[in-house]
Amino acid sequence: MTGFLPWWATALALGTLTVGYWLSVRRPLGVSGVLARFTRVGEELDFDRGVAAVNDGDQAALEEELLALTREAFGHVGDDRAEAAQAVPVAAAPGGLAPTGVMEPATPATAAGRSCAPVPPLGAHLTFLATLVAGGALVALARGSWGAGLGPDFTALVAAGPASLGVLAGGGLLVGFGTSLCGGCSAGHGLTGTGRLMPGSLLSTGAFFAAAVATTLLLAWRVG
Amino acid sequence: MACAHTPTCPLFSLFTMKSSLKVWQDHYCMDKFEECNRFQLAHSGERVPPNMLPNGRSLQARSP
Numbered sequence: 001m002t003g004f005l006p007w008w009a010t011a012l013a014l015g016t017l018t019v020g021y022w023l024s025v026r027r028p029l030g031v032s033g034v035l036a037r038f039t040r041v042g043e044e045l046d047f048d049r050g051v052a053a054v055n056d057g058d059q060a061a062l063e064e065e066l067l068a069l070t071r072e073a074f075g076h077v078g079d080d081r082a083e084a085a086q087a088v089p090v091a092a093a094p095g096g097l098a099p100t101g102v103m104e105p106a107t108p109a110t111a112a113g114r115s116c117a118p119v120p121p122l123g124a125h126l127t128f129l130a131t132l133v134a135g136g137a138l139v140a141l142a143r144g145s146w147g148a149g150l151g152p153d154f155t156a157l158v159a160a161g162p163a164s165l166g167v168l169a170g171g172g173l174l175v176g177f178g179t180s181l182c183g184g185c186s187a188g189h190g191l192t193g194t195g196r197l198m199p200g201s202l203l204s205t206g207a208f209f210a211a212a213v214a215t216t217l218l219l220a221w222r223v224g
Numbered sequence: 225m226a227c228a229h230t231p232t233c234p235l236f237s238l239f240t241m242k243s244s245l246k247v248w249q250d251h252y253c254m255d256k257f258e259e260c261n262r263f264q265l266a267h268s269g270e271r272v273p274p275n276m277l278p279n280g281r282s283l284q285a286r287s288p
Contacts, residue, residue: 050275053283054234065283066238066245073279074247119271 018191026117028196030188031132032179034125044122051118157219227257229266234274252278 004010021029037044053062140146149155150164159167179185182204184193190208193201230236230253239245239253252260260278265271275283 047271047273049284050273050282053275054238055274057283062283063242067242069277069281069283070245070247073277073281074251 014191015195018195022192022196027120028188028192030184030192032176032185033188034128035176036180037122037125038129041122047119048121051121157223227253227260227263229257229263233262235262235277248278 005013018029021027137146145151150168154164158164175185179188182189182200184201184204186205186208189198189201189204194205227233227236233253236249236253239248252263257263261280262272262276262278265276273282277283
């Protein structure tokens with residue numbers, strides 16, 4: 001395998017993937033959001049345990065625990081609703097499990113008012129990231145471009161040797177900071193968000209492209 | 225005025241299962257929903273754990 005696919009074929013494939021993903025699983029396709037979950041693994045695992053407690057746990061035990069927490073909160077459990085409604089709950093005890101989970105509203109709605117599907121378990125996203133790396137590696141192997149270096153173009157335009165690693169690390173930090181700041185990356189905003197005509201994504205993608213064009217022109221000027 | 229999240233809140237339907245649990249609905253969902261930790265989290269744009277009660281306590285996972 002040599003060269004790249006024509007731009008229109010790539011665009012068609014990306015569009016099909018993005019729209020198809022949304023239509024089939026009702027989740028926006030993004031990479032930075034998936035990566036961000038692994039920066040707070042403890043909280044994410046707590047969240048997954050919470051989902052399991054409600055959906056897959058022993059329902060009798062769940063009900064028993066719920067009744068116990070109701071007694072703790074309101075002082076009693078009974079069928080006297082009028083009395084119970086007057087009860088004032090005590091504050092959550094210190095040391096109780098803290099609310100977890102960030103990045104996504106509880107019931108994120110689409111432009112048409114339909115809600116997203118729940119966030120998949122961490123294991124599903126780990127599989128996604130692993131296959132992302134595997135896919136890239138397979139293409140590199142197929143094209144015969146597998147290797148440790150970043151290629152002559154990168155060396156000529158940016159840096160060589162250890163300095164190139166520093167440039168990459170700095171770039172990675174900036175990408176992580178930027179995507180956290182604006183709630184998505186070029187995949188989430190650029191593909192999924194613009195595909196759904198979300199104003200924030202259109203604005204973000206405009207900023208990505210403007211920055212990319214400016215950087216490319218700067219590098220071209222520097223190299224001559 | 226009732227909480228706007230009642231149609232989608234998983235705990236709202238859970239509280240309907242037993243009359244003894246309706247005290248949660250009466251106190252939080254139908255009355256002081258601004259005090260509900262779930263409402264506050266959702267209102268701030270954060271993800272709400274499905275097992276978190278309105279007072280911030282959490283139901284723990286148990287194997288079936």
